[in-house]
Amino acid sequence: MSGGSRREFATGIDISRALRFRFNNRSYVGHPGDTLASALLANGVQLLARSFKYHRPRGILAAGAEEPNAIVQLGTGEAAEPNLKATEIELFDGLVARSVNCWPSPSFDLRSAYQLAAPLMGAGFYYKTFMWPDWHLFEGPIRRAAGLGIAPQDPDPDRYIHKYAACDVLVVGGGPAGLASAWEAAEAGLDVILAEIDFRLGGSSLWRGERNEAERLEAALRAHANVRVLTRTNVFGYYDHNALVAVEKLDGEGARQRLWKFRAKRVVLATGAIERPLVFANNDRPGVMLASAAQSYLRRWGILHGRQIVVFTNNNSAYEAATSFVEAGADVTIIDVRPRAKIPDIAAVRVLPGHVVKAVVGRRAANGVTIGALDGGQTFTLQCDLVLMSGGWSPTVHLFSQSGGSLRFDEATQSFIPNRAVQAVECVGAAAGELSGLDIEPLWEVPGPGPKFVDFANDVTAKDIGLAREHSFISVEHLKRYTTLGMGIDQGKTSNVNGLAIMGELTARAPGDVGTTKFRPPYTPVTFGALAGPLVGDLYRPVRYLPAHDWHAAHGAVFEEYGGWARPTAYPFPGETWEQAAQREAATARKGCVLLDASPLGKIEVVGKDAGTFLDRIYVGNASSLKVGSARYGLMLNENGIIIDDGVFVRLREDRYLVHTTSSGADRIAAMFDEWLQCEWTGLDVAILPTTTQWATLTVSGPDASEVIRETGTDIDLDDFPHMTFREGSVAQLSARVLRASFTGEASYEISVEASNATQLVGALERAGRPLLLMPMGIEALMILRTEKGFLHVGVDTDGTTLPGDVGMAGPIARKASDFIGRRSLLRQEALREDRLQLVGLQSHKGVLPVGAQVLRDRSVPGPSDGFVTSSYHSPTLDGPVALGLVRAGRSRIGERVKLYDMGEHHSAEIVDTVFFDKAGERLRA
Amino acid sequence: MLLLTCPHCGPRDETEFSCGGESHIARPSLEATDDAWADYVFFRTNPMGVTFERWRHAYGCGCWFNVARDVVNHRILATYAMTDPKPATSETAISNGLQQSAELAR
Incomplete structure (x- = not known):
């Protein structure tokens, strides 16, 4: 392991400027263009995390959103962001971050003793072990032991904004294929949005060193009037009718992130592909890295963090990385599982065909590998300080799958590729499975002992998949849930295909027959702040103020x-x-x-020749018989006969009514009127004017x-x-x-x-x-x-079962000939039962009854309920309690004493008339 | 998120609309049997395929209109006025709808 020196041919950093940052309480220096991961690697920090379950030492595996190991907490205090990947964090001056899931530090982690218990802690360990006597006994300590980052306790001080955008073509991914597609669309006169998750355009050209074409296209696109280029923009969700959602990280003053809601006529997914690890013993040690990631750190960030390099591969793509390292002056040995006949002829690199890496030697850093033939036999050890691996590539089909498109397993590339689209979307480049020249030979698991990690983020090993197989959890969805494969922060970007293919081998199924689990948004995690946007605090649910507030x-x-x-x-x-x-x-x-x-108070004017007819159909009582200048109380029902609103309505003129609704019903009832007029009684000459405010x-x-x-x-x-x-x-x-x-x-x-x-x-x-x-x-x-008077408060003295007869208002129905909303439901057998809950007064002789207290049928608790208290107050005028309640067959039980129960307390009351004060209503007419 | 076409306002995001459920349900008279009334109040079709439902441009002009939608793939096959008859679920109706969604996609 070398200290790492920034090479002059780095394409992605500005070596002339220094950025200071702190990681795990130590100070470092990086450069503009660095990610936290590249800056740490350049500073020789190789061990920077502990694994989720076994607390094994971990280093950086990848260079992008697929990183499973390097999870950090960014910032401190209320603005801290937990569980970010170091590979996704753009370095800035003054950055502060620390490792998660280790204490006090990744190099000395007190919980690393868990590794010793690892043989006991396989898949399903929690479910099986902590059953008796009760899972909840163990839940607290386990949650504390297994946590990753820590969510800030205080409100987020940052601002987040939302923005809508429509375009002809949305191109997701700013690599070579995306740049070319965006250019083609822009030149055809279409409005184009190009979104790239990285802070730089270029994609694979940044690490493959083919920069000329990408730079030319980038300059042309940035200057093009039809094109909007968004970097730092994670398109994380693909919904119906080409609605896509993205989060853009913003810098400088103002909002921290912007949530984009795109609607695109056509979508081009140029999301590239993700390299897969190989599954062999101790493949998770710091210093074991994806070949393409290492090539990125070398080419883009100028970091040669190994001198003696072993490259383990089953395909041709890793040869490019190997060549890069040879050119940079490293000593490289390729261990290729394929026979010599399949090996590309590259003179500069030493190749050992037909062999595999059996295991990595070294705990906190790889310092060698054990090598042997695939089918056993002699093994030998080779010293090294960096192990690169390539198990092939998985096209980044997440968004395509979210769009509803189907996938198929492609034998030539040993990967799932887009099959049939159901929306206006196409995949291009590596995302479409264009991985030509891989010449891959499947190698899903290297035989032999030792912990062979499939899912690094969740510590799922090949053995765990075997255990799932033994316990018959062989469906890919069961495999996922039983082993937690693919359920980590990285959502299995490097592990899902390896995992399902191993299950396929165990059950004699091809990977395509095992299939993938469902891809769901978000592609990578998104902060709640961005989703909530500005609609927090007072704006979450704005309240209306009175004009005379x-x-x-x-x-x-x-x-x-x-x-x-x-x-x-x-x-x-x-x-x-x-x-x-x-x-x-x-x-x-x-x-x-x-x-x-x-x-x-809700105020809706109902205007037109047929206004009276309309309201006759709305109200339980008559409206058309009302005299101009007079008012009448009315109940409104839904078609199920349930009371939904009440109020006084006024006839202003022959053809104009003023309908008063409850305050909370104003908008709802106006909308309901509109629905009946537009959808059912389209022939009526009536207009609805909501005038409350x-x-x-x-x-x-x-x-x-x-x-x-x-x-x-x-x-x-x-x-x-x-x-x-x-x-x-x-x-x-x-x-x-x-x-x-x-x-x-x-x-x-x-x-x-x-x-x-x-x-x-x-x-x-x-x-x-x-x-x-x-x-x-x-x-x-x-x-x-109003309780003293027994006046009904809809929604308080009624619930979702209350009919007009239940509150003593069946009178107007008998006098009315015509139909109204809900009338037919009042003729059902259920509506005619005599033991329905009916509104009555409840006279307590000892204090105010609690609202919600249950009327007991036979004094037993728990026992059957005969109703409940709906409204209850102390009356200053009567100097005693008054209450209303819905009581079974209540009106026929006036005078009866009942027992009530609420929250451990017993009460008693007499069933009385609903009107406690001025029964004759004389005061109203005064 | 669906893209619905309000007859007055044109194509808008689903968030501007509220769905009023199945359309083309005839309201029975007072003389209807209990079964007919229950069918009207409680029972709805739930096909795997084309549904006919009514939507309101609630955060817009307030207009109610009908939508024929394939619930399997969310394709909008037709958008038509409340007073228009239910389109036949024939090949023509569906191909017209497909044409419309293809236009939207373009």
């Missing part, structure tokens, strides 16, 4: 989210809890007057409400304005719509003005109401008031 805030409101709106829960005085405030506000509504912001609605309620309106100043005749009627006029010199309807049980005026006039109106009402001690009231008090 600032007025409420200035009046001490405590806000909560109700149905997507930030609304006042209560307005506590200093020293008051919000619960106490709600009691005070509710009491005031019964004695004087209160002001409630009801702006989120155009209006601010302030409700004045209480015995003194009309006095407040009078004092505010209005041209509406308040003496001729009965309950459930509607007027248009001026209030506080603002153009207003006023509805007399009530959810409090007190005389109420719902005043709606243009949303922009909300603060003006609320200010005018406040001034006019001051002598009458008008008080702002929040949602909590409103809930107390």
